[in-house]
Amino acid sequence: MFLDLDRFKNVNDTLGYNNDDILLMKAADRLLKTLRQTDTAARLGGDEYAILLPSITRKATGLTAKQICEDVNHFFLIENLDIFISTSVGSRMYPDDGADIETLIRNADAAMYLAKESGKKNYQFFTIDLHRDMSDKIMLEREMHRPVKESLFISFTSLKSIWHPIK
Structure with a gap:
């Protein structure tokens, strides 16, 4: 699993580094x-945290991820302030979702x-559809950057010389 605390940067920017360390330790304890x-x-x-759950079923992994979200998604008392933090968790199963560490990560x-x-405060399993969606996004981004990289855009000045409005 991968776990990330939602809106952590906002807490960090508001409370500073010493307090974000306290928050990280309290979240880790939970x-x-x-x-x-x-x-x-x-x-x-x-x-960001990585979690390894050896010898576990997909169903039990989902229950663990749900429990992690429930346990972490609460207020933390830091410097007499109630700070709400939530977590997002991504799960994948070996060997179905990858046979090597790089792919699994x-x-x-x-x-x-x-x-x-999907709105944070939840968990998702890796699926082949997710992989396809990621690949499609990468291809789209590459296609969007290609014209810039290859200077395929026509400048407004050069367009003006060939464009004549119809009267």
Whole structure:
């Protein structure tokens, strides 16, 4: 799984680095209380965590992701302020969603961003449709940048010389 705290940058910008560290530790404590002893959680950087759930079914993974969202999506008391933070979780299953670590990480990250795009505060599993949607977006972006890169746009000045309005 990949987990990301929603709106963390806003909290960071408002409360500063010392308080965001406190928030990260409190969120990690809640996360660890949800996991089994055989599970592993690691902070990757910023507000992103990777979670490994060995020997688990897809259904149990979904229940764990749902429980993580419920446990983290609450107020945290920091400097006498109630700070609400939520989390988005992306899940993928080995070997169905990737046989190597790079593919698994990329797919879990994509599922997490789908959870964010779906309104945050939830979890999503990686699907082949998600992979297709990501590929389509990349192709569209590439096609949109191609005219700029290859100078295929006609300037307004050159258009003016060949365009004559109909009277």
